[in-house]
Every structure is written in structure tokens, then in C-alpha cells.
Amino acid sequence: MSKVFFSVSMSLDGFIAPDEWTDIGGAGEESRSQWMQLQGWAFPQRFLRENLHLGQGGETGKDNEILEQTFNRTGVTIIGKRMFDGGETGWPEDAPFHTPVFVLTHQVRDPWERPGGTTFYFVNDGIESALRQAREVAGEKDIRIGGGAEAIRQYLNAGLIDECSIALAPALLGSGVSLFAGVDHRQCSLEIQEAVHSPLATHLNYAVRRQAD
Numbered sequence: 253m254s255k256v257f258f259s260v261s262m263s264l265d266g267f268i269a270p271d272e273w274t275d276i277g278g279a280g281e282e283s284r285s286q287w288m289q290l291q292g293w294a295f296p297q298r299f300l301r302e303n304l305h306l307g308q309g310g311e312t313g314k315d316n317e318i319l320e321q322t323f324n325r326t327g328v329t330i331i332g333k334r335m336f337d338g339g340e341t342g343w344p345e346d347a348p349f350h351t352p353v354f355v356l357t358h359q360v361r362d363p364w365e366r367p368g369g370t371t372f373y374f375v376n377d378g379i380e381s382a383l384r385q386a387r388e389v390a391g392e393k394d395i396r397i398g399g400g401a402e403a404i405r406q407y408l409n410a411g412l413i414d415e416c417s418i419a420l421a422p423a424l425l426g427s428g429v430s431l432f433a434g435v436d437h438r439q440c441s442l443e444i445q446e447a448v449h450s451p452l453a454t455h456l457n458y459a460v461r462r463q464a465d
């Protein structure tokens with residue numbers, strides 16, 4: 253059965269985005285600099301550069317391999333509306349998923365089909381419904397909870413995450429969007445699967461178990 257996982261970049265003090273972050277075009281200088289610290293390991297990588305049309309070439313080492321493996325294991329992604337809002341303006345026309353994407357939102361909206369295989373479906377009836385719909389289309393592949401923090405937290409608190417990967421950036425943001433604030437610690441215990449580092453980030457992989465398991 254498909255695994256449910258998330259994979260994010262996080263600062264050492266636990267933030268996945270600067271305060272009031274939307275997208276790179278709308279951000280002030282300080283936010284942009286913090287975002288670059290957070291994602292600084294990913295932007296030079298060839299896989300990401302090609303997928304986001306940032307230009308030819310790029311790094312092809314461990315960090316690149318991790319990005320590519322994460323993409324290849326993903327059959328469908330579930331994201332929160334704030335992440336979608338940033339991407340709607342920031343992602344290229346052929347959004348970087350190339351799979352169905354379910355957006356958790358209160359907004360009622362028709363599916364939005366992009367070139368290259370990404371279709372955004374807007375889900376108004378909660379995280380379990382989105383996961384059920386994701387399982388129907390994931391096939392043999394895994395289901396990524398793409399973020400942001402509010403989306404990930406709800407799945408963690410419902411005991412629905414099997415694995416997580418954190419690319420720990422060597423950065424202290426001081427404040428921002430906290431990944432784990434509000435997580436119900438009684439719902440999750442973590443088991444280390446792998447820890448690898450490059451000169452740019454420390455990649456931590458965990459199996460997530462419910463305390464009851």
C-alpha cells in the first residue's frame with residue numbers, strides 16, 4: 253500500500269518559511285534572504301532547476317539524488333491552500349508536480365489542469381477525504397503531504413503519516429511558520445531510518461508511529 257509521507261526543508265530552530273511568506277516575487281528582502289537560507293541546499297540542484305525552469309545544469313550529488321528520489325516516489329500530493337497560493341503565482345505554467353494535487357481549502361473551485369500532467373483538485377471536506385481521493389489515484393506510488401505546516405500537522409495529529417524527511421538547513425530564522433507547533437506528541441513517536449549530510453544540509457528520515465502502535 254502507498255505510504256503517506258512529508259518531506260520539507262526546515263531551519264535548525266524549526267521553521268519551514270519566514271513570517272508572512274507568500275512567494276519569492278512578493279517577499280521583502282529579509283524574507284527572501286531567509287527563504288534562500290532555508291532552501292539554499294535545493295536551488296543549486298540540477299533536478300530542481302530543471303523542474304522549476306530555473307536554468308540548465310546544476311549540482312548532481314547527494315542532495316540532487318534526494319530531490320529526484322522524492323519526486324519519483326510521489327504519485328500524488330496533498331497541499332494546504334497557503335502553499336497553493338504561493339505556488340499559483342510562483343510555479344511555472346507546468347507546475348512542478350506532474351501528478352494530481354489535492355488542495356485542502358474552504359474555497360470552492362473547479363479543478364485546474366496545467367500542462368505537463370499536474371491537475372489541482374480543491375477539497376472542501378477535510379483531510380481524510382483528500383487522503384481517500386489521493387489513494388484512489390496514487391497507484392503503486394506514495395502520497396506526499398507537500399505542506400505547509402498546517403496541512404502536515406493535521407495529518408500528524410490524525411496519525412496518518414508513515415514517514416517523514418526533513419532537510420535541516422544550517423539556518424536560524426528566529427521566527428516564521430513553525431512545523432511542529434501544535435503537534436499532538438501523544439499521536440507520534442519517531443524512529444530514525446537514515447541521516448545523511450552534504451555540505452549544504454542534513455537529511456533526516458524518520459518512520460512515524462502512532463504511540464499506540
Ligand SMILES: NC(=O)c1ccc[n+]([C@@H]2O[C@H](COP(=O)([O-])OP(=O)(O)OC[C@H]3O[C@@H](n4cnc5c(N)ncnc54)[C@H](OP(=O)(O)O)[C@@H]3O)[C@@H](O)[C@H]2O)c1
Nearest residue numbers: 260261268269332333334335356357358399400401402403
Ligand atoms: N520549507 C518547505 O519545505 C515548505 C514546504 C511546503 C510549504 N512551505 C511553506 O509553508 C507555508 C504555508 O504553510 P501554512 O501552514 O501557513 O499553510 P498551509 O498548510 O499551506 O495552508 C493552510 C490553509 O489551507 C486551508 N486548509 C488547511 N486544512 C484545511 C482543512 N482541513 N479544510 C479546509 N481547508 C484547509 C486553509 O485555507 P482556506 O481556509 O483559505 O481555504 C488554511 O488556512 C508557505 O509559506 C509555504 O511556502 C514550506
